[in-house]
Amino acid sequence: KQEVTQIPAALSVPEGENLVLNCSFTDSAIYNLQWFRQDPGKGLTSLLLIQSSQREQTSGRLNASLDKSSGRSTLYIAASQPGDSATYLCAVRPRSGGSNYKLTFGKGTLLTVNP
Amino acid sequence: EAQVTQNPRYLITVTGKKLTVTCSQNMNHEYMSWYRQDPGLGLRQIYYSMNVEVTDKGDVPEGYKVSRKEKRNFPLILESPSPNQTSLYFCASSFGGEQFFGPGTRLTVL
Numbered sequence: 371k372q373e374v375t376q377i378p379a380a381l382s383v384p385e386g387e388n389l390v391l392n393c394s395f396t397d398s399a400i401y402n403l404q405w406f407r408q409d410p411g412k413g414l415t416s417l418l419l420i421q422s423s424q425r426e427q428t429s430g431r432l433n434a435s436l437d438k439s440s441g442r443s444t445l446y447i448a449a450s451q452p453g454d455s456a457t458y459l460c461a462v463r464p465r466s467g468g469s470n471y472k473l474t475f476g477k478g479t480l481l482t483v484n485p
Numbered sequence: 486e487a488q489v490t491q492n493p494r495y496l497i498t499v500t501g502k503k504l505t506v507t508c509s510q511n512m513n514h515e516y517m518s519w520y521r522q523d524p525g526l527g528l529r530q531i532y533y534s535m536n537v538e539v540t541d542k543g544d545v546p547e548g549y550k551v552s553r554k555e556k557r558n559f560p561l562i563l564e565s566p567s568p569n570q571t572s573l574y575f576c577a578s579s580f581g582g583e584q585f586f587g588p589g590t591r592l593t594v595l
Contacts, residue, residue, distance in 0.1 A: 402582065404583065404584060406586070411589075411591070412588060412589065413575060413586050413587055413588035413589045414575065414586040415586075416583055416584065416585060416586070419582060419583045421582070459528075461528075461584075463584075469535045469541075470530075470533050470535075470541065470543075471516050471518070471533070471579050471581065471584065472518070472530045472533065472543060472544075473528075473530075473577075473584060475527045475528040476527070477525075477527050478527075
């Protein structure tokens with residue numbers, strides 16, 4: 371059974387810092403990995419999607435890497451801003467899901483960027 | 486704008502009173518799914534649908550029903566809600582790669 375772990379559970383940084391969020395998964399047979407952002411009381415916003423054949427994806431100040439063999443992904447946020455404060459969720463879709471594109475989610479990292 | 490919409494966004498109801506949470510997507514996605522999010526448990530899949538008239542159970546289907554009569558709509562039905570179904574519900578859709586989530590429905594069952 372796939373398990374996804376995110377460390378740390380919470381992180382507080384001053385504005386302007388570069389930071390890394392970690393995600394690990396137990397079964398490396400994945401189809402893709404997706405990073406989401408969740409604001410309090412709001413939905414999930416997709417940030418980056420990495421296919422299993424890719425090593426990294428970039429969008430603006432965000433860079434996500436994937437090391438499938440070691441079961442790890444990182445989300446790098448450059449020059450953090452208070453508006454980046456949110457919960458960041460990592461989710462993997464297994465290769466074995468068949469017609470079910472079910473995502474297995476980590477519990478998230480609550481990021482606070484202080485002005 | 487490509488999006489997944491859910492209604493209502495907030496709902497307080499009483500035990501046993503049937504309710505439906507609607508989900509609609511405008512991206513012509515074949516795949517749609519429902520999740521619930523609970524503190525300490527994260528997001529868990531309730532049901533999914535690969536296409537019209539094709540639905541199947543996820544990890545926590547007990548107490549829920551779904552239907553898929555049209556490609557764009559995937560309603561979640563609670564025929565006799567109970568307090569343990571108090572949760573934040575998300576609908577999602579996908580073409581096979583990236584998954585897009587709705588804004589969530591916060592349901593409280595008293």
